[in-house]
Amino acid sequence: MGPPPVRRIVVEREPTVVAPPPSNGRPAPLPDAPMGAKVTERMRIENVSLAYGDRWVVRDVTLPVREGEVLALIGASGSGKTTLLRSLNRLTEVTAGATRAGRVTLDGQEISDLEVTALRRRISMVFQQPNPFPMSVFENVAYALREERRGGRDEEHRGGWRGRRRAGRKELEPAVVEALQRAGLYEEVKADLNHPALRLSGGQQQRLCIARALAANPEVLLLDEPCSALDPISTATIEQLISRLRESVAIVIVTHNLQQAFRVADHVAFMHLGELVEYGSSDQVFDNPRQQRTREYISGAFG
Amino acid sequence: MIHTPMGPAAPSPRPLPSPTASPSRPARQSTGHGQDSISSWPLMDRVGYLLCWAAGLLLCALAAGIVLVMFVKGISYLRPGLLLEHPSASQSQSGSGGFLDPIEGTLLLTAIGIALAAPIGVAVAVWLSEYRRPAALAQAVESGIEMIAGAPSVVLAFFGLLIFARPSLAFLSQTSAGGAVYGRSFFAAGAMMSLLALPLVVSATREGLAQIPAHMREASYALGKTRATTIRRVLLPSIRPSIASGTTLGMGRIIGDTAIVVILLGASLHLEGAGGTPGLSTLRGTGSTLTSYVFENSPAGEGNAPEKAYAAAFVLLMMVLALNMVVTRLSSGKPRWLAGLTGPMLWRWMPWRD
Numbered sequence: 033m034g035p036p037p038v039r040r041i042v043v044e045r046e047p048t049v050v051a052p053p054p055s056n057g058r059p060a061p062l063p064d065a066p067m068g069a070k071v072t073e074r075m076r077i078e079n080v081s082l083a084y085g086d087r088w089v090v091r092d093v094t095l096p097v098r099e100g101e102v103l104a105l106i107g108a109s110g111s112g113k114t115t116l117l118r119s120l121n122r123l124t125e126v127t128a129g130a131t132r133a134g135r136v137t138l139d140g141q142e143i144s145d146l147e148v149t150a151l152r153r154r155i156s157m158v159f160q161q162p163n164p165f166p167m168s169v170f171e172n173v174a175y176a177l178r179e180e181r182r183g184g185r186d187e188e189h190r191g192g193w194r195g196r197r198r199a200g201r202k203e204l205e206p207a208v209v210e211a212l213q214r215a216g217l218y219e220e221v222k223a224d225l226n227h228p229a230l231r232l233s234g235g236q237q238q239r240l241c242i243a244r245a246l247a248a249n250p251e252v253l254l255l256d257e258p259c260s261a262l263d264p265i266s267t268a269t270i271e272q273l274i275s276r277l278r279e280s281v282a283i284v285i286v287t288h289n290l291q292q293a294f295r296v297a298d299h300v301a302f303m304h305l306g307e308l309v310e311y312g313s314s315d316q317v318f319d320n321p322r323q324q325r326t327r328e329y330i331s332g333a334f335g
Numbered sequence: 336m337i338h339t340p341m342g343p344a345a346p347s348p349r350p351l352p353s354p355t356a357s358p359s360r361p362a363r364q365s366t367g368h369g370q371d372s373i374s375s376w377p378l379m380d381r382v383g384y385l386l387c388w389a390a391g392l393l394l395c396a397l398a399a400g401i402v403l404v405m406f407v408k409g410i411s412y413l414r415p416g417l418l419l420e421h422p423s424a425s426q427s428q429s430g431s432g433g434f435l436d437p438i439e440g441t442l443l444l445t446a447i448g449i450a451l452a453a454p455i456g457v458a459v460a461v462w463l464s465e466y467r468r469p470a471a472l473a474q475a476v477e478s479g480i481e482m483i484a485g486a487p488s489v490v491l492a493f494f495g496l497l498i499f500a501r502p503s504l505a506f507l508s509q510t511s512a513g514g515a516v517y518g519r520s521f522f523a524a525g526a527m528m529s530l531l532a533l534p535l536v537v538s539a540t541r542e543g544l545a546q547i548p549a550h551m552r553e554a555s556y557a558l559g560k561t562r563a564t565t566i567r568r569v570l571l572p573s574i575r576p577s578i579a580s581g582t583t584l585g586m587g588r589i590i591g592d593t594a595i596v597v598i599l600l601g602a603s604l605h606l607e608g609a610g611g612t613p614g615l616s617t618l619r620g621t622g623s624t625l626t627s628y629v630f631e632n633s634p635a636g637e638g639n640a641p642e643k644a645y646a647a648a649f650v651l652l653m654m655v656l657a658l659n660m661v662v663t664r665l666s667s668g669k670p671r672w673l674a675g676l677t678g679p680m681l682w683r684w685m686p687w688r689d
């Protein structure tokens with residue numbers, strides 16, 4: 033099934049511009065945003081269109097995903113950001129009726145040619161709602177490390193616990209602790225690793241989900257509005273976490289919070305009604321949007 | 336087209352609603368009914384309402400009556416010794432012994448029935464909820480379960496007799512000296528009993544699975560887990576209380592059934608083994624349960640020991656009430672230890688757990 037003809041959107045009316053409060057200046061970038069870090073392209077989204085049934089909700093999108101930087105997907109509700117993100121780890125395949133046209137490659141290989149469980153260990157995902165499993169904090173992370181050892185990546189795993197036997201706690205402990213540390217949660221939970229994860233606060237739960245997603249050492253991390261259910265403090269913690277992680281993982285984040293996109297992203301892609309309207313560096317998209325539609329969308333928040 | 340960005344970045348032009356802005360809560364909330372007096376209702380509604388009310392009251396009175404009568408009669412005839420003595424055939428009530436064998440029979444039969452029903456029921460429920468392919472088969476399975484759930488147990492028992500009396504299945508039950516297969520044994524009765532419990536396990540498990548949000552499954556898939564792993568390690572552990580309460584309900588159903596015992600277990604006074612192998616002989620042999628004991632000893636049966644019947648009925652009622660309490664507590668999800676008791680125990684035996 034080929035992509036549908038691209039429908040051009042004509043902007044006929046004045047944009048709805050909401051005046052920002054005077055204090056709401058442009059946010060300063062986070063201090064630890066890396067400058068000149070090693071940037072290599074890991075994934076490529078090429079002419080990707082996605083449909084539910086016969087309704088195309090993403091049309092002809094082409095984007096690079098690079099290691100060492102954060103790519104933010106912004107755009108109004110329903111513009112297809114989540115759909116696009118979920119197609120990157122083939123999670124759209126779980127949805128009945130969802131189809132994809134175009135190519136998505138990871139290190140040059142089409143993702144549908146890769147074994148799906150191995151692919152998802154390499155391309156990890158964090159959802160909008162924190163959704164830890166109803167197990168202990170430790171088990172939540174350990175779960176990500178266990179089983180399904182067919183993929184290519186498993187050879188790289190810390191040795192010693194491969195084989196028929198289920199990995200024991202002792203063997204998994206270092207990896208679990210490391211994942212929790214990378215997610216900036218370890219100090220808060222180290223005393224109660226055996227407590228049910230559902231008893232953590234929302235922000236802690238979301239960082240646990242990030243830890244879980246990081247446990248298998250993914251190359252790409254997909255974040256779908258990871259802060260939308262969180263308070264400003266947890267949001268700040270997670271933004272700092274993203275800034276730190278970008279050096280080792282290619283990150284794609286969907287966000288409705290433009291200031292957040294500006295703070296954490298190196299590149300920004302603006303989507304509207306399923307189309308990629310504009311892609312560029314964060315500075316360029318926010319300071320000099322090339323497209324009228326981007327300008328309208330951005331101006332809503334930045335004035 | 337929406338040009339207004341969403342999310343916290345968008346400054347809100349509206350002032351925040353102040354707490355004083357909302358009107359103070361009305362003292363009485365006007366709900367649909369209860370506000371207007373019954374006298375304003377149409378006659379039919381009034382009669383209907385009174386009938387419902389009376390029916391509820393009657394039910395309460397009945398339940399209280401059953402418990403009270405069984406309690407008073409049961410307690411007055413129950414001696415601790417009855418629980419520990421074997422029954423014996425006797426004309427007089429005083430000589431007919433206790434009902435140790437029926438208690439053992441009840442426990443053994445329930446254990447066999449549930450040991451079959453729980454894993455099969457959970458497996459069927461998982462397949463119905465998580466796989467459902469091919470769809471036609473899933474629908475057929477659903478109707479099949481409904482059929483079994485609706486079938487009177489005496490029909491199931493009769494059907495079981497047809498099956499287990501086949502010579503090819505002789506090794507599962509008692510055989511007469513001449514080689515005739517009776518088709519009566521703990522095996523046979525337990526297998527049919529499991530059909531009584533099965534629909535309860537299936538529906539409780541499916542309800543549990545339906546309550547798990549889709550994103551929980553997706554979170555697991557997103558970690559590179561297969562569907563099977565997700566079921567085994569995420570879904571099933573989190574519906575342990577549902578599985579446990581379905582299982583407990585099923586046990587209650589098995590404990591309370593009489594027809595299958597009378598037809599397929601033989602309702603013999605003692606546990607009578609068949610064949611030489613110790614444990615196996617009991618399973619192949621006949622026996623009785625509290626239900627058949629009550630039936631036989633009541634004026635309706637031939638034992639004619641109503642005092643023993645009362646005492647046994649009381650024990651039976653207590654067992655079922657206790658199970659119901661367990662179910663209520665399990666489904667309210669309160670005490671972990673209860674859920675932890677039945678759930679993991681069944682759990683460990685699931686063949687697909689590694």
Ligand SMILES: Nc1ncnc2c1ncn2[C@@H]1O[C@H](COP(=O)(O)OP(=O)(O)OP(=O)(O)O)[C@@H](O)[C@H]1O
Pocket residue numbers: 084089107108109110111112113114115116127
């Ligand atoms: N499972 C589904 N089945 C059918 N249509 C869907 C499904 N999920 C999303 N859609 C449709 O696809 C379009 C894009 O949805 P998507 O969730 O990708 O948007 P989004 O940009 O993530 O929006 P938001 O910012 O609100 O999260 C919407 O019109 C939506 O109605």
Ligand SMILES: [Mg+2]
Pocket residue numbers: 113114115256
């Ligand atoms: Mg979305």
